[in-house]
Amino acid sequence: xxxxxxxxxxxxxxxxxxxxxxxxxxxxxxxxxxxxxxxxxxxxxxxxxxxxxxxxxxxxxxxxxxxxxxxxxxxxxxxxxxxxxxxxxxxxxxxxxxxxxxxxxxxxxxxxxxxxxxxxxxxxxxxxxxxxxxxxxxxxxxxxxxxxxxxxxxxxxxxxxxxxxxxxxxxxxxxxxxxxxxxxxxxxxxxxxxxxxxxxxxxxxxxxxxxxxxxxxxxxxxxxxxxxxxxxxxxxxxxxxxxxxxxxxxxxxxxxxxxxxxxxxxxxxxxxxxxxxxxxxxxxxxxxxxxxxxxxxxxxxxxxxxxxxxxxxxxxxxxxxxxxxxxxxxxxxxxxxxxxxxxxxxxxxxxxxxxxxxxxxxxxxxxxxxxxxxxxxxxxxxxxxxxxxxxxxxxxxxxxxxxxxxxxxxxxxxxxxxxxxxxxxxxxxxxxxxxxxxxxxxxxxxxxxxxxxxxxxxxxxxxxxxxxxxxxxxxxxxxxxxxxxxxxxxx
Ligand SMILES: Cc1cc2nc3c(=O)[nH]c(=O)nc-3n(C[C@H](O)[C@H](O)[C@H](O)COP(=O)(O)OP(=O)(O)OC[C@H]3O[C@@H](n4cnc5c(N)ncnc54)[C@H](O)[C@@H]3O)c2cc1C
Numbered sequence: 130x131x132x133x134x135x136x137x138x139x140x141x142x143x144x145x146x147x148x149x150x151x152x153x154x155x156x157x158x159x160x161x162x163x164x165x166x167x168x169x170x171x172x173x174x175x176x177x178x179x180x181x182x183x184x185x186x187x188x189x190x191x192x193x194x195x196x197x198x199x200x201x202x203x204x205x206x207x208x209x210x211x212x213x214x215x216x217x218x219x220x221x222x223x224x225x226x227x228x229x230x231x232x233x234x235x236x237x238x239x240x241x242x243x244x245x246x247x248x249x250x251x252x253x254x255x256x257x258x259x260x261x262x263x264x265x266x267x268x269x270x271x272x273x274x275x276x277x278x279x280x281x282x283x284x285x286x287x288x289x290x291x292x293x294x295x296x297x298x299x300x301x302x303x304x305x306x307x308x309x310x311x312x313x314x315x316x317x318x319x320x321x322x323x324x325x326x327x328x329x330x331x332x333x334x335x336x337x338x339x340x341x342x343x344x345x346x347x348x349x350x351x352x353x354x355x356x357x358x359x360x361x362x363x364x365x366x367x368x369x370x371x372x373x374x375x376x377x378x379x380x381x382x383x384x385x386x387x388x389x390x391x392x393x394x395x396x397x398x399x400x401x402x403x404x405x406x407x408x409x410x411x412x413x414x415x416x417x418x419x420x421x422x423x424x425x426x427x428x429x430x431x432x433x434x435x436x437x438x439x440x441x442x443x444x445x446x447x448x449x450x451x452x453x454x455x456x457x458x459x460x461x462x463x464x465x466x467x468x469x470x471x472x473x474x475x476x477x478x479x480x481x482x483x484x485x486x487x488x489x490x491x492x493x494x495x496x497x498x499x500x501x502x503x504x505x506x507x508x509x510x511x512x513x514x515x516x517x518x519x520x521x522x523x524x525x526x527x528x529x530x531x532x533x534x535x536x537x538x539x540x541x542x543x544x545x546x547x548x549x550x551x552x553x554x555x556x557x558x559x560x561x562x563x564x565x566x567x568x569x570x571x572x573x574x575x576x577x578x579x580x581x582x583x584x585x586x587x588x589x590x591x592x593x594x595x596x597x598x599x600x601x602x603x604x605x606x607x608x609x610x611x612x613x614x615x616x617x618x619x620x
Contacts, residue, residue, distance in 0.1 A: 169221035175210035196483040203249035222248035233271040233300020241354040271300025287367040290315040295471040305353035305577035306532040311433040319350040324364035330612040351532025353576035355616035357608035371433040375440035379456035383423040390496040397521035401443040406520040412512040485544045485555035490571035491535035513545040535573035585618025
């Protein structure tokens with residue numbers, strides 16, 4: 130068993146990234162305050178921030194990764210440093226008639242952790258990891274981020290389908306499903322969750338696995354930001370580290386997009402299971418080296434192979450296709466480490482927090498949808514807005530997960546704002562996409578990348594009817610008093 134605990138340096142770095150201002154001042158105020166209030170709160174070893182504290186607003190804003198900060202104000206914020214802190218915070222909320230909201234790393238587009246008058250429990254400092262290399266499993270806490278977990282795992286010869294962007298935390302990502310690396314072979318990430326430790330509404334720590342509380346195992350595989358408990362530790366299946374990850378990228382000008390789409394439709398059907406195909410639509414002007422006008426299409430194919438020969442075999446059909454022939458720019462057959470894969474995502478502006486909104490759909494008409502999106506993207510408010518498509522996800526049709534199977538392909542759209550005034554026009558642009566995709570393209574939504582505040586009806590459309598009813602029954606059973614906030618738009 131290999132254990133990793135955050136060092137003092139990384140711990141301090143995290144604190145700084147949560148909020149640059151007032152750490153010590155706020156801590157002192159909070160400790161003093163905590164002594165005057167309920168027992169449960171005074172037992173918390175982590176920082177407690179009350180609405181009346183001097184630096185409350187700095188902390189509150191620091192809890193949300195996006196530049197846009199919703200005007201929702203928790204009563205108390207607890208920066209948990211242990212499972213005991215989580216239990217004490219839950220007990221304090223229950224005993225004082227307050228609801229609980231949860232934050233792992235604060236990347237939710239709806240900022241669903243920020244709720245009025247709640248006790249917001251922040252888990253970002255819970256970052257322990259341990260690997261069982263022989264059995265290819267790991268325990269990890271919800272504050273771990275994609276790249277740091279991947280690098281720790283890679284050092285053990287293991288890998289995991291983390292998010293494609295380095296900073297995204299595993300807490301919310303796994304709970305909502307998780308579209309991670311090597312999507313088809315490793316499946317949607319929550320399907321690698323084999324157990325968990327969960328603190329329930331009555332303040333009890335319970336084990337969840339195939340034998341103990343299996344109904345909760347089903348729920349945490351996809352329930353997303355309406356789950357009725359706090360996961361303080363996930364137990365996950367790991368995968369052998371692919372020894373020859375290799376990537377090819379082709380960038381096409383707008384005139385070649387119809388050809389590329391029809392080629393991808395064929396290539397995705399025949400592709401090797403270890404190939405991941407991502408297609409990104411962007412304004413050409415936003416890509417260095419591309420013409421200043423029109424929409425560009427970036428086709429990235431990643432082979433998660435074990436040898437150079439296997440990688441070349443996986444990538445060869447793409448290199449031999451008209452996509453390669455017509456590409457304006459291309460980089461072919463380049464070996465990659467995971468840190469380099471994360472870096473490659475920057476081209477999508479994936480790490481830009483000035484987004485107004487995100488939405489998505491599962492579809493079996495991806496090619497046609499891409500062609501529709503070319504015209505819609507041309508009208509985007511910011512030239513940095515973009516669209517990501519995933520070809521041939523082919524997720525498994527397992528039924529032991531709250532996450533359903535709606536279709537084999539996936540598309541998500543991102544409205545970026547260059548100035549605050551872009552917010553409302555961006556929403557109107559997103560409304561237009563929604564109206565188009567609702568005309569027979571969308572088969573359902575993915576809960577981690579949809580915005581419930583603008584589109585509350587999307588919450589239910591992330592589940593099957595049966596799954597939605599089952600989640601409701603489990604909520605009544607495990608949280609009969611409604612301690613935990615449910616999905617925004619439903620509370
Ligand atoms: C830059 C960027 C890149 C992304 N890339 C991907 C990607 O490649 N693939 C993908 O699938 N998604 C991706 N996402 C979406 C991402 O999966 C979600 O934003 C996810 O919620 C992030 O997890 P988090 O820990 O930050 O969640 P948070 O924002 O902290 O939490 C969201 C909600 O989830 C619930 N929750 C979180 N943790 C727990 C817990 N431990 N116990 C109980 N409930 C909990 C709570 O209701 C909480 O309000 C990306 C997002 C961003 C911003």
